[in-house]
Amino acid sequence: MIALFYEDHRVGQTAVVGACEFTREAIVAFARAYDPQPFHLDDAAGAASPFGSLCASGWHTACVGMRALIDYREAQRTAAAARGEPLPPLGVGAGIRAMRWANPVRPGAVVTYSARIEAMRETKRPQWGLISSRAIGVDQHGREVLSYLCHVLVARRGR
Amino acid sequence: MDRLYFEDFPPGEIAEYGDAPVTAEAIVEFARQFDPQPFHLGQEAARDSLAGELIASGWHTAAMLMRMNCDEFLSRAASQGAPGVEELDWIKPVKPGDRLRARRATLSARPSRSRPALGVIEFRFDVVNQNAEIVMTQKNAIFFLRRGAAEAAR
Numbered sequence: 001m002i003a004l005f006y007e008d009h010r011v012g013q014t015a016v017v018g019a020c021e022f023t024r025e026a027i028v029a030f031a032r033a034y035d036p037q038p039f040h041l042d043d044a045a046g047a048a049s050p051f052g053s054l055c056a057s058g059w060h061t062a063c064v065g066m067r068a069l070i071d072y073r074e075a076q077r078t079a080a081a082a083r084g085e086p087l088p089p090l091g092v093g094a095g096i097r098a099m100r101w102a103n104p105v106r107p108g109a110v111v112t113y114s115a116r117i118e119a120m121r122e123t124k125r126p127q128w129g130l131i132s133s134r135a136i137g138v139d140q141h142g143r144e145v146l147s148y149l150c151h152v153l154v155a156r157r158g159r
Numbered sequence: 160m161d162r163l164y165f166e167d168f169p170p171g172e173i174a175e176y177g178d179a180p181v182t183a184e185a186i187v188e189f190a191r192q193f194d195p196q197p198f199h200l201g202q203e204a205a206r207d208s209l210a211g212e213l214i215a216s217g218w219h220t221a222a223m224l225m226r227m228n229c230d231e232f233l234s235r236a237a238s239q240g241a242p243g244v245e246e247l248d249w250i251k252p253v254k255p256g257d258r259l260r261a262r263r264a265t266l267s268a269r270p271s272r273s274r275p276a277l278g279v280i281e282f283r284f285d286v287v288n289q290n291a292e293i294v295m296t297q298k299n300a301i302f303f304l305r306r307g308a309a310e311a312a313r
Contacts, residue, residue, distance in 0.1 A: 095248035
């Protein structure tokens with residue numbers, strides 16, 4: 001499980017944040033809007049591509065993972081609020097490093113997303129800490145389809 | 160238009176293109192689907208947040224860059240996909256009313272050792288707003304077919 005305040009995180013903590021099935025319709029709809037390369041739109045073009053079939057835009061794979069992470073955190077916040085605990089303000093992401101799309105996401109794939117805390121440090125601003133975590137997406141066969149390191153500002157307790 | 164191959168991206172080249180208007184509706188629509196945080200969901204919800212106003216999801220900005228890249232060159236290129244993204248930094252917020260364009264620098268070009276039909280181009284992309292401010296930068300490689308290999312396959 002991943003916590004809400006900076007101080008409650010530990011390096012090495014891991015959480016499965018959610019899973020999502022990639023339908024053909026969703027793959028094509030995302031590609032039409034943001035990444036209309038033939039191998040994301042069309043079966044024949046996908047078959048002729050290095051991926052061997054129609055597959056999702058890597059940005060689609062990443063964006064669905066973001067949604068899973070937000071839903072997971074919202075559930076944590078709702079549970080904390082129900083216990084009468086204070087809720088931290090939401091921080092923002094500063095950037096990502098080393099994003100890899102190691103395997104294609106084909107129609108019907110179910111991707112499970114997880115996050116692992118890799119590093120933590122205080123910042124010049126006393127109310128925020130910086131947490132580096134690795135986001136990982138794995139398909140139903142256990143193949144990695146997404147991995148990246150992200151740096152996010154997380155509120156510190158009682159500041 | 161001619162197809163673009165590995166050979167068509169000489170290192171050192173700079174290209175500028177795109178004119179993507181950013182609307183509140185598009186920011187909210189993207190956020191509802193992929194990044195439903197208060198500062199992406201509406202002016203009212205954003206007011207109490209760290210941002211203080213409605214801003215686009217960073218993933219939305221990245222997706223808009225991808226679309227500009229497709230429209231400018233990837234859709235007519237012999238692109239073989241990208242292995243990933245080395246670096247991506249969100250530098251300034253993107254807001255309703257902004258107009259975004261892309262600036263592409265070709266950093267390096269090298270033939271693939273393991274797959275001789277392919278070459279790897281490393282790009283840096285800046286997303287620039289109407290005030291000439293860089294709002295996002297991204298560094299990534301893309302595989303392209305080599306022109307000779309494509310002709311030999313015919």
